[in-house]
Amino acid sequence: MERVYFDHNATTPVASEVLEAMVPAFGQTYGNASSIHHFGQVAKQRLEAARRQIAASIHAHPAEVVFTSGGTEADNMAVLGIGRAVSGPRHLITTAIEHPAVLAVCRQLEREGAEVTRLPVGSTGVLDPESVRSALRSETVLVSVMHANNELGTVQPIAEIARITREAGVVFHVDGVQALGKIPVNVSALGADLYSTSAHKLYGPKGVGALYVRKGTRIAALTFGGHHERDRRPGTENVPAIVGFGVAAELAAGNLATDGERIAGLRDRLETVVLDRIAETGINGARTARTPNTTNIYFDGIDGEALVIALDLRGFAVSTGSACSSGAVTPSHVLTAIGLSAERARASIRFSLGTSTTGQQVDALVEALEASVVHLRRISVHA
Amino acid sequence: MPDTPIAVAMSGGVDSSTVAALLARQGRPVVGLTMQLWNQRRLPELSVEGATGRCCSLDDVYDARRVAEQIGIPYYVVNFERQFEEQVVKPFVAEYLAGRTPVPCTLCNNYIKFDRFLEMADAVGADHIATGHYARIRYCAESGRYQLLRAVDGSKDQTYFLFGLTQPQLARTLFPLGEMTKPEVRELARAMDLSVAGKGDSQEICFVPNGDYAAFMSAYLRDTGVEPERTRGPIVTSSGRTLGEHQGVHHFTVGQRRGLGVAVGEPLYVISTDAQSQRVVVGGNDELLVARLVAKGVNWISLVGAPAPIRAQVKIRNKHAAAWATLQAASDPLRVEVLFDEPQRAVTPGQGAVFYDGDLVLGGGWIE
Numbered sequence: 001m002e003r004v005y006f007d008h009n010a011t012t013p014v015a016s017e018v019l020e021a022m023v024p025a026f027g028q029t030y031g032n033a034s035s036i037h038h039f040g041q042v043a044k045q046r047l048e049a050a051r052r053q054i055a056a057s058i059h060a061h062p063a064e065v066v067f068t069s070g071g072t073e074a075d076n077m078a079v080l081g082i083g084r085a086v087s088g089p090r091h092l093i094t095t096a097i098e099h100p101a102v103l104a105v106c107r108q109l110e111r112e113g114a115e116v117t118r119l120p121v122g123s124t125g126v127l128d129p130e131s132v133r134s135a136l137r138s139e140t141v142l143v144s145v146m147h148a149n150n151e152l153g154t155v156q157p158i159a160e161i162a163r164i165t166r167e168a169g170v171v172f173h174v175d176g177v178q179a180l181g182k183i184p185v186n187v188s189a190l191g192a193d194l195y196s197t198s199a200h201k202l203y204g205p206k207g208v209g210a211l212y213v214r215k216g217t218r219i220a221a222l223t224f225g226g227h228h229e230r231d232r233r234p235g236t237e238n239v240p241a242i243v244g245f246g247v248a249a250e251l252a253a254g255n256l257a258t259d260g261e262r263i264a265g266l267r268d269r270l271e272t273v274v275l276d277r278i279a280e281t282g283i284n285g286a287r288t289a290r291t292p293n294t295t296n297i298y299f300d301g302i303d304g305e306a307l308v309i310a311l312d313l314r315g316f317a318v319s320t321g322s323a324c325s326s327g328a329v330t331p332s333h334v335l336t337a338i339g340l341s342a343e344r345a346r347a348s349i350r351f352s353l354g355t356s357t358t359g360q361q362v363d364a365l366v367e368a369l370e371a372s373v374v375h376l377r378r379i380s381v382h383a
Numbered sequence: 384m385p386d387t388p389i390a391v392a393m394s395g396g397v398d399s400s401t402v403a404a405l406l407a408r409q410g411r412p413v414v415g416l417t418m419q420l421w422n423q424r425r426l427p428e429l430s431v432e433g434a435t436g437r438c439c440s441l442d443d444v445y446d447a448r449r450v451a452e453q454i455g456i457p458y459y460v461v462n463f464e465r466q467f468e469e470q471v472v473k474p475f476v477a478e479y480l481a482g483r484t485p486v487p488c489t490l491c492n493n494y495i496k497f498d499r500f501l502e503m504a505d506a507v508g509a510d511h512i513a514t515g516h517y518a519r520i521r522y523c524a525e526s527g528r529y530q531l532l533r534a535v536d537g538s539k540d541q542t543y544f545l546f547g548l549t550q551p552q553l554a555r556t557l558f559p560l561g562e563m564t565k566p567e568v569r570e571l572a573r574a575m576d577l578s579v580a581g582k583g584d585s586q587e588i589c590f591v592p593n594g595d596y597a598a599f600m601s602a603y604l605r606d607t608g609v610e611p612e613r614t615r616g617p618i619v620t621s622s623g624r625t626l627g628e629h630q631g632v633h634h635f636t637v638g639q640r641r642g643l644g645v646a647v648g649e650p651l652y653v654i655s656t657d658a659q660s661q662r663v664v665v666g667g668n669d670e671l672l673v674a675r676l677v678a679k680g681v682n683w684i685s686l687v688g689a690p691a692p693i694r695a696q697v698k699i700r701n702k703h704a705a706a707w708a709t710l711q712a713a714s715d716p717l718r719v720e721v722l723f724d725e726p727q728r729a730v731t732p733g734q735g736a737v738f739y740d741g742d743l744v745l746g747g748g749w750i751e
Contacts, residue, residue, distance in 0.1 A: 306506035309459050313414070313507055379505040 001315045004361045008201075008293060008354035009150050009178060010319060014244065015203035015355075021247045022205065025240035033237050034228065043239050050246025054210055057249035058176075058195065059186040066211045066232045067242055071177035071198030074211040075101040075144075077233070078173040078194040081219030082142040083109040091115045093135045094144045095127055096337040097152075102144055102175055103333075115139075125152045125285035125338045129160035136168050143172050147179035147190075151321045151334040151350055152285035153294025155183060162191025171217060177201055177209070181252035182260065182291040193217045197249075199241065203355070204248030208241035255355070263353050264292035266362050270351060271295050273366045278373050284348055285338055293353040296335070298344050302376045307349060310372040316365050319350050388412040389557065390504035390512045392496060393451065393458070395443030398515030400450040400579045401572045402559050406513060407454045408575070414507050415451040415458040417444055418500060420467040420491075421590040426602040429592045449578050461503050463495055470494040472590065476600055479633035482658035483733025486544065487588055493547035501555060511555050518542045519561035519742075520553050523685070529553035530685045531744040536564040543701045546737045546747025547682050597634050616661025618645055621654060621670060632656040635663050638671055638729030652729075672726035678719045678736040678748030685745050688716060695738040695745055697721055699730055705739050719748060 005013075014022075025046060031039030033047045048062065055062040068074045079102060083092060094106055096118045106116045117135045121127050132143055143165045148155050158174055165172040173194040179185055181202025187195050195212035199205055213219060213232070225234025275281055280300040299307065304320040311318055321332040331345035340348070351365075391403040393415045407413045423440055444460055451458030471490045478485035496514065504512045517534035518541050529550055534540040548556070560568055572580035591599045604610065614631030627645040629635065634642070639653040643665060651665045676699070691712070696705035706727055711720040721736055730750060737747035 303506070305461060306503060309461070309503075310506055310508070312459075313457060375508075376506055379502065 003315045003317065004365065005317045006351045006353060006357070006361075006365060007317045007319050008357075009153075009350065009352035011200045011206065012203045012354055013356070014200075014205055015248060015251060017251060018204055018244045018247045022240045022244040025243045029239070033239055034226065043237075046243050047237055047239050050242045053246035053250045054197070057185070057253040058180065058197070058212060059188055060195075060212050061215065063230070064212055064215055066213055066229045067237060067245075068209045068211055068233060069207055069238075070200070070209040071099075071175070071196055072101040072209075074177075074196035074198070074209045075099070075173075075175055076105050077211050077219065077222055078196060079105045079109065079142065079144055080222055082171050082173070082194075083114055084112070085218060085220040086141055089115075089139045091117070091137045091140045092142045092144065093117045093119065093132060093140060095119045095121060095146070095156075097121055097125060097149055097334045098144065098146055099150055099175060099177065101177075102146070106144075121337060123285075123339045125149060125154035125334070126289060127156050127161070129157050129164060132161050133164045133168075136164075136170065140168070140170050143170055144175065145172075146175040146177075147185070147195075148176075148182065148291045148294075149285075149334060150178045151294075151332060152296050152338070153178070153291040153352075154285050155179070155289045155291065158190045158192065165193075166191060178291065178294075180249070181256070182293060184256060187212050187214070194219075199245035199248055202248050202252045205241045205244045208238055208245045210245070259355055260292040263355070263357065266357055266359060267293060267295050267351075267353055269359065270353075270362045270366065271297070273363075274369060277366065277370055281373075284335060284340065293357075294350065295352075296348055296350045298340070298348040299373050300344065300347055302347050302373060304346050304349055306376055307372055310376065311368055314368045314372065316368050320346075320348065321350055386412065387511070388414050388507065388509045390414050390416055390500070390507055390509035391456075392500055392512065392514045393417050393447040394515070394585070395446035395450075395579065395582075396515065396585055397569060397572050397577075397579050397582050398517075398560055400447070400515075400577050401568050401575070402513050402515045403450060403456065404454045404575045404577055405559055405571070406557075407456055413454075413456045414509060415447065415456050416500070416503060416507075417447045417458075417460045418467075418495065419444070419460050419462045419464060420495065421472070422464060426599070426606055429595075429599060429602050446579050446582065453576075453578060463499050466499050467491070467495055467590075472603065475588075476603060478733050479596070479600060480631075480658065481733075482632040482656035484636040484731045485733045486735050487590075488544040489547055489735055492544055497548055497552040497556065501552065504555075511557055513557040513559060515560055516541045516545065516558050517560055517565075518545055518558050520556060520558055526685070526687075528685060528687075532561070533739070533742040533744070534558075534561045539565050542739075542744050543698055543735060543737050543747075546684070546735055546744060548684065549682070550684075553684070600633055614661070616663065618643065618663045618665055621664055621666050626651075626665065629663050632658050632661055632663060637731040668728075671728045673730040674723045674726040676721045676723075676730045676736060677713075677751045678721060679717060679751050681717050681719050681746055681748035683746035685740070685743050688712070693745075695740055697723070698735075698737045698739065699727060699750065700734050703727075705737075710738060717748070 029042045029046055031043035033043040051062045051065050055065050110116050119131050145156050145161055147158055162172050171193045174192040175196045177196055177198045180197045193214040198209040223234055228234050282298055284296040308320055331342045335345035335348055389406055389411055391413055393399045393403055403415050448458055471487050475485045475487045517539040519532040521530045523530050533542050587594045617625045618627045618629050619625050635653045635656050637653055649667055652671055654664045654666045654670050656663050693710050695710050697708045698705045707724040709722045732750050734750050735747050736750050738745040
C-alpha cells in the first residue's frame with residue numbers, strides 16, 4: 001500500500017540537504033564545541049554557522065539565539081524564565097488556544113503562586129489585540145501568544161499585540177513553532193522579545209529547537225551546569241542536530257514564497273472539493289490569515305478517531321488535532337475554544353500539507369475521505 | 384467466512400495476544416485495537432506501587448503494541464474512557480450506594496466490549512471481532528440462534544459475565560480460546576514466541592486497584608464532587624437488635640464476614656443491606672440461605688424466551704457452583720422467578736443470575 005502523509009504539523013521528513021549536512025557532524029566534526037583543540041574549534045565553527053543561519057531566517061542577531069532540545073523546551077524556557085525571574089505577585093497573559101507546552105507551564109506557574117489570564121478567541125480562532133490591553137495589570141510580567149495555531153493554522157496579530165506590550169513594558173513571548181518555515185518570520189518587525197522555534201516542523205531533525213531572546217531580556221535559568229549558550233542553557237550542544245536545523249531554516253527561508261503559494265493552492269483545492277462532495281462538513285476557524293498548509297475540517301456525525309484509523313488503513317495519515325494530545329478523552333481545547341460543541345470537535349480532522357504533497361495525493365485523499373465518511377455515517381459510529 | 388478483517392480486542396495480556404497471533408497465523412487479516420477505558424492517573428491517591436489488577440496502564444498498551452509489531456498487524460489504541468465511565472463506572476458506584484453488589488465486567492461486556500467495540504470494528508471495515516474470553520459460540524441451525532457455551536476450561540469459563548450478549552453480537556464474535564485450557568494458551572503463546580507469554584493474569588475489577596472497591600468509591604466520589612447523602616447507619620440483627628454503627632452500606636456485601644466491627648459469640652455475616660434506611664442486617668450463617676430469587680433485565684440467548692417453567696442450573700456469582708432450580712416466567716417478560724431445589728447461600732442483589740443447561744447458557748438476569 002502506498003502511504004501518503006498529511007500530518008506535517010505533527011512533524012516533517014528531514015530534507016535530503018539537511019541530512020547531508022548533518023552526517024559529517026556525527027563522525028568527522030564530532031568535537032565538543034567547548035573544547036580548546038582543533039576538534040572542538042571545528043565543532044564550534046559549525047555550531048556558530050548554524051546559529052547565523054537561524055538568526056538570519058528570523059532576522060535576529062546570532063547572539064540572541066539559544067539552542068534548546070525543541071519547541072517545548074523553548075516555550076518552557078520563555079514562560080518559566082520570565083515567570084520565575086521575579087518574586088512576589090506576578091500575572092501572565094496567554095490565550096485559550098496555546099499549545100500544551102505553554103498552557104501546562106502556565107498551570108505550573110499558577111501552582112507556584114502566579115495568576116494567569118487565558119484570553120478567549122472568537123470563532124475565527126484569531127485573538128483581538130485589544131483584549132490583551134484590557135487584561136494587562138500592573139503586575140503583568142509576560143504575554144505569551146502563539147504565532148500560528150497548530151490545529152487551525154490561524155495566524156495571530158503578533159505585531160499589533162507587540163505594540164501594546166511594548167507600550168506597557170511587558171515581555172512578549174511568541175510561540176513560533178508552527179510559523180517558522182510556513183510564513184515569513186521577522187522578530188524585529190513582529191516586536192517579539194522571545195520567540196520559540198523547532199527544527200522538525202521545517203524538515204529539520206527532531207530534538208532541536210531554539211529560543212530567540214531579544215538582547216536585554218533577562219530570563220531566569222531553568223537548568224544548571226556549564227557555561228554553554230551564554231549561561232542560558234547548559235549541556236554539550238547537539239551539534240549535528242543544530243547543523244541540520246541551520247540548513248533547514250535557510251532552505252525554508254529560500255523556498256517560502258514559492259512553496260507557500262503552491263501548498264496553499266493544494267490546501268484550498270482540498271477544502272473546495274471536500275465541501276463540494278461531502279455533505280455536512282465545514283472549515284473550523286478563519287480561512288484567511290492562516291498558514292498555507294493547514295486546514296481543519298469537521299464531518300458532522302462521525303467520530304474523528306475512527307476516521308483517522310479508517311484513513312490510515314487506506315494509507316492516508318491525518319490527525320484529530322495536536323499529536324501531543326492524541327488519545328485524549330477530552331475534545332481539543334482549541335476547537336472548543338473557538339466555539340465548537342464537544343461533538344463537533346470530536347468530528348474534526350486536521351490536514352497539514354507539506355513540500356512533497358501533490359495534487360494527485362490530494363485527489364486520492366478526497367476519494368478515501370468520501371468513502372470513509374460515507375461508510376462511518378452509514379454505520380453511525382457517533383462522535 | 385469471507386476474508387474481511389477481524390478486529391481483535393488486545394488488552395496486552397496473554398489471552399488476547401494469543402488470539403491475535405493465532406488469527407494472523409491463519410492468514411486472516413487482523414486489526415489490533417486496545418480499548419483505553421480508564422485513566423489510572425486520574426485518582427492518584429489510589430496509585431499504590433505494585434497494585435494488581437490495573438487496566439489500561441501504559442505498560443499494557445506497550446505490551447499489546449509490541450505483540451502487534453511481532454505478528455505484523457495494524458494496531459491502534461481507541462479511547463472509550465467517556466463511555467466506560469458513563470456505562471460502567473457510574474452504574475458500579477450507584478449500585479454500591481444503593482446497597483447492591485454490582486458486576487462491572489458484565490456491564491463492560493454489554494456496553495463496551497461487544498457494543499462500542501463492534502462499532503469501532505465497523506469503522507475499520509471488520510465484520511467480526513475476536514476477544515480472549517474463555518467461552519464458546521455455536522450456531523444452532525435448528526433454532527436459527529447463536530448459542531453461548533461454557534469454555535472447555537471450566538476453571539477459566541467467563542460465560543457468567545457474558546449473559547447479556549445479544550444475537551447480533553454473538554453472530555459477529557469469535558472466542559478462539561473457548562476450546563483451549565489456559566495452560567495450552569500459555570504454551571501456544573510461548574511456541575509463537577510472544578513477548579507476553581509469561582505475563583501474569585489480570586485480576587478482579589480492572590479499574591479498582593488491589594480490589595479495594597470502597598477506597599475506589601471514596602476517591603471517585605471525591606473526584607466527581609459527589610457526596611453520598613447519608614453514609615452512616617446501624618448494624619442490626621434480623622430481630623432488630625442494634626449491634627453497632629457502620630460508615631455506609633457500600634462497604635458491605637451479602638455474605639461478608641470480615642470488617643463488621645462488631646463482636647458477639649458466634650460468627651456474624653451480612654444478611655442484607657438497605658440503602659433507604661442505611662441498615663446493615665447481620666446474622667448467623669443459616670440466615671444466609673435463600674431458596675428463591677427474582678432476576679430482572681433477563682436476556683435469553685439459546686431460547687427465544689421461557690413461556691413455561693423450565694429446569695436449569697443457576698449460577699448466582701462467578702465462583703458459585705451452578706445449582707438446580709426451576710425458572711418461572713413472570714408477566715413481565717424481562718423478569719424470571721428462580722426457585723432453587725436447595726436453598727443457596729448469600730443470594731446477593733446486583734449480581735447476575737445465569738441459567739445453564741449443562742454447558743449451554745440459556746440466558747441470565749440481574750438479582751433483585
